[in-house]
Amino acid sequence: MAPKRKKSPSIDPQGIFSGxxxxxxxxxxxxxxxxxxxxxxxxxGATTEERLSKKVTHVFAINSQAxxxxxxxxxxxxxxxRVLLYQxxxxxxxxxxxxxxxxxHLLVDxxxxxxxxxxxxxxxxxxxTSSADELSPHNEKIKSDVKKxxxxxENKGLSEVPNSPGSSDSSPLSQTLTNPxxxxxxxxDLSLPYSPPDLxxxxxxxxxxxxxxxxxLGDDRRSFSxxxxxxxxxxLPFKIESADQVKDLPGIGKSMQDHIQEIVxxxxxxxxxxxxxxxxxxxxxxxxxxxxxxxxTALKFYEKGHRTLEDLKNEDSLTHSQKLGLKxxxxxxxxxxxxxxxxxxxxxxxxxxxxxxxxxxLCGGSYRRGKAxxxxxxxxxxxxxxxxxxxFLTRYVKRLKDMKFLREDLIFSTxxxxxxxxxxxxxxxxxxxxxxxxxxxxxxxxxxxxxxxxGLVAWTGNDVLNRRLRLLAESKGYRLxxxxxxxxxxxxxxxxxxxxxxxxxxxxxxxxxDFLGFPWLEPHERNL
DNA sequence: GGACGGTCTTC
DNA sequence: GAAGACC
DNA sequence: GTCC
Numbered sequence: 001m002a003p004k005r006k007k008s009p010s011i012d013p014q015g016i017f018s019g020x021x022x023x024x025x026x027x028x029x030x031x032x033x034x035x036x037x038x039x040x041x042x043x044x045g046a047t048t049e050e051r052l053s054k055k056v057t058h059v060f061a062i063n064s065q066a067x068x069x070x071x072x073x074x075x076x077x078x079x080x081x082r083v084l085l086y087q088x089x090x091x092x093x094x095x096x097x098x099x100x101x102x103x104x105h106l107l108v109d110x111x112x113x114x115x116x117x118x119x120x121x122x123x124x125x126x127x128x129t130s131s132a133d134e135l136s137p138h139n140e141k142i143k144s145d146v147k148k149x150x151x152x153x154e155n156k157g158l159s160e161v162p163n164s165p166g167s168s169d170s171s172p173l174s175q176t177l178t179n180p181x182x183x184x185x186x187x188x189d190l191s192l193p194y195s196p197p198d199l200x201x202x203x204x205x206x207x208x209x210x211x212x213x214x215x216x217l218g219d220d221r222r223s224f225s226x227x228x229x230x231x232x233x234x235x236l237p238f239k240i241e242s243a244d245q246v247k248d249l250p251g252i253g254k255s256m257q258d259h260i261q262e263i264v265x266x267x268x269x270x271x272x273x274x275x276x277x278x279x280x281x282x283x284x285x286x287x288x289x290x291x292x293x294x295x296x297t298a299l300k301f302y303e304k305g306h307r308t309l310e311d312l313k314n315e316d317s318l319t320h321s322q323k324l325g326l327k328x329x330x331x332x333x334x335x336x337x338x339x340x341x342x343x344x345x346x347x348x349x350x351x352x353x354x355x356x357x358x359x360x361x362l363c364g365g366s367y368r369r370g371k372a373x374x375x376x377x378x379x380x381x382x383x384x385x386x387x388x389x390x391x392f393l394t395r396y397v398k399r400l401k402d403m404k405f406l407r408e409d410l411i412f413s414t415x416x417x418x419x420x421x422x423x424x425x426x427x428x429x430x431x432x433x434x435x436x437x438x439x440x441x442x443x444x445x446x447x448x449x450x451x452x453x454x455g456l457v458a459w460t461g462n463d464v465l466n467r468r469l470r471l472l473a474e475s476k477g478y479r480l481x482x483x484x485x486x487x488x489x490x491x492x493x494x495x496x497x498x499x500x501x502x503x504x505x506x507x508x509x510x511x512x513x514d515f516l517g518f519p520w521l522e523p524h525e526r527n528l
Numbered sequence: 529g530g531a532c533g534g535t536c537t538t539c
Numbered sequence: 540g541a542a543g544a545c546c
Numbered sequence: 547g548t549c550c
Contacts (some may be wrong), residue, residue, distance in 0.1 A: 221532060225547035253548050294544045411536065420540070482546070
């Protein structure tokens with residue numbers, strides 16, 4: 001079934017900038033900033049003009065020098081727009097309403113000097129990095145879920161020193177799916193971390209715990225509701241002091257308001273405290289960490305009287321996969337340093353090339369998102385010609401087993417081999433870093449290019465931004481999955497092989513950012 | 529009060 | 540075909 | 547849990 005897309009971008013015609021027609025002087029402004037401003041203006045009701053005309057009500061510039069460099073003074077005189085410093089925008093955005101323009105008028109005496117101190121302005125601009133707001137509070141229905149909101153180790157192991165996943169702009173997929181750049185591009189350019197305000201962490205932290213708990217209990221729906229609420233709360237530019245301030249936000253209903261109210265007044269959430277001290281909840285959560293054991297089975301074991309992982313080992317109803325999950329429980333939990341993932345990716349690419357020249361093999365997931373360490377390997381495979389991926393996975397897996405890279409299987413299914421069928425081949429298993437016995441989880445997915453239009457692979461290396469990015473994608477009816485792929489559509493609908501809409505295909509990350517209206521960040525700009 | 533994913537394994 | 544689990 |  002073709003994807004239902006469309007839906008206007010999240011624009012609020014009644015937003016605070018409603019009615020403004022804006023011309024932005026680009027001189028002296030980082031293009032990223034500019035994008036953010038432009039986007040915010042549009043989202044909050046303004047329209048932007050590419051050239052100065054009589055329609056224009058406001059002109060923004062960083063200083064008068066820049067202004068005159070780009071605009072003819074005569075035109076300004078003729079059209080008489082209000083000429084303001086960008087700082088007005090920033091301050092308005094921060095306060096959530098239009099601030100008085102008084103302080104921000106950019107006086108232009110035709111000679112070009114100006115009262116404001118340029119360096120000061122720049123400094124102010126640098127300071128405020130309240131980032132793009134993607135969503136206005138109403139609008140858009142969420143059309144599809146983001147599954148896999150695993151808040152696994154990625155969230156716990158906060159020690160993120162993300163590297164910059166690299167990506168070149170103009171490359172077709174085959175090149176986009178190349179290796180992340182080594183860590184050298186970092187700290188190239190100064191300060192100005194693109195750091196969104198994060199003023200409500202007390203709330204999002206608690207919600208994060210609830211996500212895990214509800215998921216362990218098998219209540220994925222509820223869990224997902226909290227998952228969705230986090231980026232909404234997270235992007236607020238102010239510290240919440242009362243539930244009133246969130247009552248109209250998307251994804252925040254009655255219960256969430258109550259929770260927020262309790263958190264901001266007492267600093268904690270009794271509901272969470274109860275969960276955390278409940279033996280049953282704790283035990284089920286623990287059992288659920290074993291690969292292959294989910295909420296239902298965990299509960300069953302709990303009711304049978306099992307309380308520890310040792311107890312579980314004596315359980316005779318375990319499946320093969322569950323036994324493996326138990327046996328390698330500690331191994332699997334061990335995180336893999338980034339550089340090792342990189343080496344393994346290289347090895348996998350090399351091996352793949354030997355079997356099928358031209359094949360695209362890439363490590364996605366948290367590695368691609370620039371994490372300093374990864375919980376597992378998430379390997380994405382495709383082939384540029386759209387056909388020769390068929391049958392590849394079987395040979396590939398065999399080869400990797402021969403060389404003792406792959407050790408144990410968890411799931412292995414192939415759909416691409418049977419002629420007309422163009423499903424997704426999947427392999428889940430355990431692998432080892434060469435010369436070591438420690439098991440790591442590894443997934444392979446082979447995507448026929450026509451079914452999955454590929455999106456970005458790197459995300460941003462910054463969790464807060466990533467959540468927003470995903471939320472944004474979702475608000476437009478798309479799904480951005482954990483591996484970093486953008487499935488164009490579901491390959492389902494009765495018969496696999498139904499052709500996906502080709503309307504959604506991105507050849508590089510920038511296209512995806514643009515498509516979503518997310519400000520483009522160079523790789524080195526993505527880290528906090 | 530129903531929807532909120534797609535796919536594979538196991539029963 | 541339903542339940543359970545995983546991404 | 548939220549949205550419709």
